[in-house]
Amino acid sequence: MGNIDLIKQCQLGDSGSFSELYHLHRKKALGTAYLISNQKGIAEDIVQESFIECFQKIRTIKNPEAFEAWFYKILVRTGWRMVKKHNYLLLVGDQNIEGLSTAMDFNSELDTSETNLMIHEALARLSLPLKTVVILYYFNDMTIEKISKVLDCFPGTVKSRLYNARRQLHDVFKENELSESAVNVFFSTRKEYGLDGNA
Amino acid sequence: MEMHELDNQIKRALLCKTNEIEPSEEAFTLILAGLEKKQAHRTFKTSYKHYIITLLCALSVIFGITLTRSVDVKSSGMELINSVKTAIILDKSNIVFEKNADEVIKQTAISDNIQLAKADTSKNVGVSVFLLQTFAGCFLFNQVNDLELYLRFLIIGRMTLTQSWYNNKFRHGQVPSY
Numbered sequence: 604m605g606n607i608d609l610i611k612q613c614q615l616g617d618s619g620s621f622s623e624l625y626h627l628h629r630k631k632a633l634g635t636a637y638l639i640s641n642q643k644g645i646a647e648d649i650v651q652e653s654f655i656e657c658f659q660k661i662r663t664i665k666n667p668e669a670f671e672a673w674f675y676k677i678l679v680r681t682g683w684r685m686v687k688k689h690n691y692l693l694l695v696g697d698q699n700i701e702g703l704s705t706a707m708d709f710n711s712e713l714d715t716s717e718t719n720l721m722i723h724e725a726l727a728r729l730s731l732p733l734k735t736v737v738i739l740y741y742f743n744d745m746t747i748e749k750i751s752k753v754l755d756c757f758p759g760t761v762k763s764r765l766y767n768a769r770r771q772l773h774d775v776f777k778e779n780e781l782s783e784s785a786v787n788v789f790f791s792t793r794k795e796y797g798l799d800g801n802a
Numbered sequence: 803m804e805m806h807e808l809d810n811q812i813k814r815a816l817l818c819k820t821n822e823i824e825p826s827e828e829a830f831t832l833i834l835a836g837l838e839k840k841q842a843h844r845t846f847k848t849s850y851k852h853y854i855i856t857l858l859c860a861l862s863v864i865f866g867i868t869l870t871r872s873v874d875v876k877s878s879g880m881e882l883i884n885s886v887k888t889a890i891i892l893d894k895s896n897i898v899f900e901k902n903a904d905e906v907i908k909q910t911a912i913s914d915n916i917q918l919a920k921a922d923t924s925k926n927v928g929v930s931v932f933l934l935q936t937f938a939g940c941f942l943f944n945q946v947n948d949l950e951l952y953l954r955f956l957i958i959g960r961m962t963l964t965q966s967w968y969n970n971k972f973r974h975g976q977v978p979s980y
Contacts, residue, residue, distance in 0.1 A: 622830060625830055625833065626830075629825045629829070630825060633820075633823060633825045634816075634820035634823070637819070637820060637822075637823050638816060638819065638820065643822075643823055646823065647826070647829065650825070650829070651829065651832055651833055651836060652836075654833045655833055655836045655837050655840060658833075658837055659837070659840065718811055718815065719814070719815040719818050719819070722811060722812055722815035722816075723815060723819060726815075737812065738816065741809070741812050741813045741816050742813070742816040742817070742820065769805070769808065769809075772808060772812065773805075773808055776808065
């Protein structure tokens with residue numbers, strides 16, 4: 604059954620369609636909530652609250668094609684509210700580092716995992732609106748227009764937020780590259796002078 | 803770093819991070835339980851709204867009665883009569899002349915207390931009708947469950963305002979003219 608048919612069935616009160624709709628969107632919704640909140644527990648709460656609100660108000664949708672934007676609007680708002688409520692510090696903790704190392708493919712380069720950590724660190728430093736735009740654009744593959752509908756703002760605002768977020772991420776990368784090259788220079792100089800510890 | 807390269811890196815990092823979590827199977831059961839709980843809460847909230855509206859109606863009745871009791875129509879009528887100093891009278895031969903109001907009007911008005919008593923009664927009736935209409939409005943709008951509470955109050959408020967405006971505009975006949 605297609606998404607639109609499912610929504611129409613849900614509007615008629617079919618609980619089977621509710622379940623199907625939930626299973627169709629749960630993974631993406633949980634991912635988005637997790638990226639916004641950075642904590643598994645809060646992410647699950649956000650998804651739960653969002654689906655409850657979605658099922659309660661699904662009858663109000665006039666255009667089923669706009670379901671995704673409508674649902675993510677609920678999800679993002681619930682996410683922001685919960686993150687603010689828990690006064691959660693969006694910093695990459697030890698738990699995330701462990702999680703990443705287990706989730707990563709061992710054959711992939713170490714560099715990639717470091718880059719990922721760097722990105723998460725940089726994302727955690729972004730404000731909630733900037734971070735949300737990045738998540739919706741890169742993770743949910745939404746267009747600027749769709750994001751503007753989700754966030755209830757002008758497409759120009761989304762563009763500027765995306766630009767600012769990219770610039771900040773780029774700056775973080777640059778900083779890290781510079782520090783890395785400084786470390787390399789330091790170690791190569793130590794080697795030259797025979798101070799690498801093995802000598 | 804190139805921008806498109808950065809885009810790819812961000813995308814990869816986000817996807818990688820979300821691989822950490824898997825939605826649990828009992829989550830949907832929790833959602834259904836939450837839905838039921840919210841619906842039960844909504845029913846309670848609706849009955850709570852009934853209580854609030856009944857309280858408001860009761861308050862309006864008490865306030866209305868107090869207001870009616872506090873307004874002394876007779877004394878205000880007397881004040882109005884006392885403020886009239888001269889009266890212009892047209893006699894049978896169509897001659898207009900002025901006369902001292904104390905002598906002409908005041909005595910007639912004081913002796914004729916029936917008119918003042920009538921005025922008091924009409925005021926009471928007006929207030930009762932007005933309260934009844936407010937009651938009816940409250941209960942009617944409370945039946946419409948989908949309507950938000952603030953919207954109901956807004957409509958009731960509007961109705962009340964319109965009613966009082968109507969009373970002021972067209973029910974002058976009930977107020978005695980001196």
